[in-house]
Amino acid sequence: MPSSSISGLASGLNTAEIIDQLMQLERIPQVKLSGQKDRENAILTALRALNTDTTLLAGNAAKLAKAETWQTLQGTATGTGVTVDVAAGASASSFSFTVDRLAVSHQLGFTTPAALTDVVSQPQVTITGSDGVPHQIDAGSGSLEDLVAAINAATETTGVKATAVRVADGSYRLLAESTTTGAASAFTLTNGDGSDLLGGATVRAGTDAQISLGAGIVATSSTNTFTDLMPGVSVTLGATTTVGTSSAVSVARNSTSITASVSSLVDQLNALLTKIDTQTAAKTSTTSAGVLSGDSTARALRIQLLNTVFGDGTTSMAPLGIQTDRYGKLTFDAEKFKEAYAADPAGVAAKFTTGATPEANGWAARVESVAKAATDSYNGTITNAVTGHTSTVDRLTKSIEAWDTRLEMRRASLQRQYTALETALSNLQSQSSWLAGQIASLPTYS
Structure with a gap:
C-alpha cells in the first residue's frame, strides 16, 4: 500500500525526488533481469522461427525421398479425346492403335407410349442381368411413374436405371439403361410372369470397347479405360473419340519437374544455412552479434545439414551436380544432374530416396532425418532448446515480479523515513520558535 509523505515542508529538501533517485539505484538489479528476459525472448523467437523453417525443410525433403516422386515418365497421345x-x-x-468400338451401356427403349398415370405393368416386374439372376421389383400400382420410381429405387441392387421420356403431350415412353458399360451390362425387363412390358423393347446392346494394336493384337475393356494396357500404362477413350480413330502413344521420361524439385530443396537448405549463419554470427568491430551467437543447437544443426551431402563418407553427390562451396553452402548443377539422371534414372533416384536401412538413405532422406531429429515434438534438439529458454523466461518473470513487491516495500520504507524526518524537523522548529519567544519575553535589566 502506498504511504503518504511530506516533501520538504520542514527541511526544504525535495524528498520526493531524493526517494525517486534512491529507487532508481534500488531498481538496477530488476532492470538487469528485464534486459536478460528480453534477450531470452529474442532467442526464443529466433529458435521458434528456426524450428518452423526446419520443419518445412523436412516436409519437402520427405517428398523428394519418396520413390513415387521419381516416377517421371509421362504419357502423351495423338487423337481426339x-x-x-x-x-x-x-x-x-511407344505404340499406336486404332479404335474399333467404344464401350456403351445396355439400353431398352419400350415401344408403347403411355401417360404417367396409366397402368403399364403387373404389380411386380423382373430384371434379369447377364449373370442370369432375376430380381423381383415391386412396381406399386403398376403406373408408368410408379414403375420408373421402383426401378430407380432398386438401382443399387440391379444396376439398372429408368426414365420416362416425353414423346408428345401427355405421352411418354419408358427407357431403361444399365449403369455400367460393356457386354456384361446386358439385362432384360419384363412383367413378373415373364410377359413383355409396353409392347416389347428395342435393344441397344452393351458392348466392350475394343482397340487394335496391329499384328493381330486386339484389346478389349468393359469401360473406355484400358487399365495397364502396357505395364503401368493405362489408356482412356473420351466421349469425343470416334470409331476408326488412330492414336500414337508415347511414354517418355521428363526430368524437368524432378530437376526443379532437387533445385528447390537445395535452395531451401541454403536459405536455412544463411539464416543460421546470420543469427549465430559473432560480434565484430562493425557488426553486433547475432541473436543466437554462441548457441550450440543452431550451429550443430548447420553442421549436420551440410554433412548430409557426404552420406556415410564413402559416397558423394558431386557426380549428380550437388556439392559444397568454400562458403559452406551447397551448389547445384542442373545440367550435370539431368545427364546423370538420363543415363541411370533408378541409380540417381536411389541417391535421393529412402533406403532399406538408414545407412542406405539417399541425400533427401538424410536431410529429412536431420531436420526431423531437430524438430521432433518431444525430444528434438530445437524443441529442447525452446523448452529450456521458456523455463528461463518463466523464472525471470517471477524474479521480476518479486522485485516489484520488494521495490514497493522499499519505497514505502523510504517515504516513512523521510516523513518522520520532516515531522521531527518540524517539531524542532516549533520548539525553537517557542524558546525564542520565551527568551524574548524575559525582562531586561540595565
Whole structure:
C-alpha cells in the first residue's frame, strides 16, 4: 500500500525526488533481469522461427525421398479425346492403335407410349442381368411413374436405371439403361410372369470397347479405360473419340519437374544455412552479434545439414551436380544432374530416396532425418532448446515480479523515513520558535 509523505515542508529538501533517485539505484538489479528476459525472448523467437523453417525443410525433403516422386515418365497421345495415365512399373515405350468400338451401356427403349398415370405393368416386374439372376421389383400400382420410381429405387441392387421420356403431350415412353458399360451390362425387363412390358423393347446392346494394336493384337475393356494396357500404362477413350480413330502413344521420361524439385530443396537448405549463419554470427568491430551467437543447437544443426551431402563418407553427390562451396553452402548443377539422371534414372533416384536401412538413405532422406531429429515434438534438439529458454523466461518473470513487491516495500520504507524526518524537523522548529519567544519575553535589566 502506498504511504503518504511530506516533501520538504520542514527541511526544504525535495524528498520526493531524493526517494525517486534512491529507487532508481534500488531498481538496477530488476532492470538487469528485464534486459536478460528480453534477450531470452529474442532467442526464443529466433529458435521458434528456426524450428518452423526446419520443419518445412523436412516436409519437402520427405517428398523428394519418396520413390513415387521419381516416377517421371509421362504419357502423351495423338487423337481426339485419348488420354494416357502412367503409374509405377511403367517403362519408356511407344505404340499406336486404332479404335474399333467404344464401350456403351445396355439400353431398352419400350415401344408403347403411355401417360404417367396409366397402368403399364403387373404389380411386380423382373430384371434379369447377364449373370442370369432375376430380381423381383415391386412396381406399386403398376403406373408408368410408379414403375420408373421402383426401378430407380432398386438401382443399387440391379444396376439398372429408368426414365420416362416425353414423346408428345401427355405421352411418354419408358427407357431403361444399365449403369455400367460393356457386354456384361446386358439385362432384360419384363412383367413378373415373364410377359413383355409396353409392347416389347428395342435393344441397344452393351458392348466392350475394343482397340487394335496391329499384328493381330486386339484389346478389349468393359469401360473406355484400358487399365495397364502396357505395364503401368493405362489408356482412356473420351466421349469425343470416334470409331476408326488412330492414336500414337508415347511414354517418355521428363526430368524437368524432378530437376526443379532437387533445385528447390537445395535452395531451401541454403536459405536455412544463411539464416543460421546470420543469427549465430559473432560480434565484430562493425557488426553486433547475432541473436543466437554462441548457441550450440543452431550451429550443430548447420553442421549436420551440410554433412548430409557426404552420406556415410564413402559416397558423394558431386557426380549428380550437388556439392559444397568454400562458403559452406551447397551448389547445384542442373545440367550435370539431368545427364546423370538420363543415363541411370533408378541409380540417381536411389541417391535421393529412402533406403532399406538408414545407412542406405539417399541425400533427401538424410536431410529429412536431420531436420526431423531437430524438430521432433518431444525430444528434438530445437524443441529442447525452446523448452529450456521458456523455463528461463518463466523464472525471470517471477524474479521480476518479486522485485516489484520488494521495490514497493522499499519505497514505502523510504517515504516513512523521510516523513518522520520532516515531522521531527518540524517539531524542532516549533520548539525553537517557542524558546525564542520565551527568551524574548524575559525582562531586561540595565
